[in-house]
Amino acid sequence: MVPAEMRPRRRADAERSVARIVSAARASLSRDPDATVDDIAKAAGVGRMTLYGHFRTRPELVETALIDALHCGEAVLAGIDLSGDAREAMTRLLTSSWSLVAESTALLTAAQKVLSAARLRELHAGAAQRVEQLIRRGQQQGVFRTDLPIVWLVNAVHYILNGAAEENRAGRMETEDVTGVVIATVQSILAVPPSEARATV
Amino acid sequence: MVPAEMRPRRRADAERSVARIVSAARASLSRDPDATVDDIAKAAGVGRMTLYGHFRTRPELVETALIDALHCGEAVLAGIDLSGDAREAMTRLLTSSWSLVAESTALLTAAQKVLSAARLRELHAGAAQRVEQLIRRGQQQGVFRTDLPIVWLVNAVHYILNGAAEENRAGRMETEDVTGVVIATVQSILAVPPSEARATV
DNA sequence: GCTAACGCGTACATTCCCGTACGAGATAGA
DNA sequence: TCTATCTCGTACGGGAATGTACGCGTTAGC
Secondary structure (H helix, E strand, O other): OOOOHHHHOOOHHHHHHHHHHHHHHHHHHHOOOOOOOOHHHHHHHHOOOHHHHOOOOHHHHHHHHHHHHHHHHHHHHHHHOOOOHHHHHHHHHHHHOOOOOOHHHHHHHHOOOOHHHHHHHHHHHHHHHHHHHHHHHHHOOEEEOOOOOOOHHHHHHHHHHHHHHHHHEEEEEEHHHHHHHHHHHHHHHEOOOOHHHHHOO | EEEOOOOOOOOHHHHHHHHHHHHHHHHHHOOOOOOOOOHHHEEEEOHHHHHHEEEEEHHHHHHHHHHHHHHHHHHHOOOOOOOHHHHHHHHHHHHHHHHHHHHHHHHHHHHHOEEEEEEEHHHHHHHHHHHHHHHHHHHHOOOOOOOOOOOHHHHHHHHHHHHHEEEEHHHOOOOHHHHHHHHHHHHHEEOOOOOHHHHHO
């Protein structure tokens, strides 16, 4: 709530602790949405009380972790060239940030239990919109399908990313294989299906 | 554990209660994996103590619900013609039972928290194998892709079904639209991609 | 070096859920 | 009608997680 600039100055070690806690929270929560405050503190290598010194409640911590992941996502997205052929742009996007997007989505579901729906929409709107715009541009270029609702296409991509991340965690897919599988699957979902292609001609 | 035939006879009203509880458990758990025993009892319209009269522990209830859903799935699958063109067979399968499969998958994730991995594999093996065999047959027919691991294809279909069910629950997709969207998406995922088609020829 | 800020542990109150114990009233089924 | 079975409420104990209170030792930063 309070802008970072207005809070009383923090000491350097406090800054480091907070960073480690947020990082641990992102990792723990995206792995297990029900991760305990104690789990996160242990993962961060700090005491539970130290954590409570920086975050008053668990929901506040979850929200901070989600915001952090979304900001990272925004930053990475901003650095990717999304112009040109939408299919190639999507491949670039997935190659460089599928794990980040998957993490954000997992965090989002973790946050659904503790944050209000309105707050969630507010936070997630930006991130999802970038993907949606890319898909929309692909549709205008005629390389992405238009026979399914765009909301579904956006979310289907997220479900696939999440699923691939989970397969990887569960040991059913090697980390080095994920990128290729994700790209192939997503491109198949977004591509113009044969039936529609005929209709378009 | 104990076969139904060997347990002492139950009265008709008890039979009805159990049926309502299992049904409520399936519905509640597939909506919220963390549904409380009390939630389920309320949804079933019985007291919590009545529930405990039939199921000793929550894990036992979860397992029963999962088994029930899987059995329903098996029964439906057994009634579907899976011969002929694998694509059409898949469409028939999805049309008649996407919601059932989605429910089973959701229940499976709910069960992952309370049942052992070994027990889960044991229970789920049959259901997943039917889908896997269908996909494998499609690959032999040359209508389904072979460039991605079959395990991934099977699970990707499950992720999509789950996702579609969630979109429907969240009010982002109309119930009457789900079937079409699911079929279109799954067929796109399984279809032979253009690049592989060229290579095959 | 001084001081405020920080790390961190113990202890405690609270809440929520699970599972058990007991028992009184209702009902299916013979 | 009679009885075993079933429903279901209250009450209780245990466990886990959240958040608070207090305090001592340490360290960053001036």
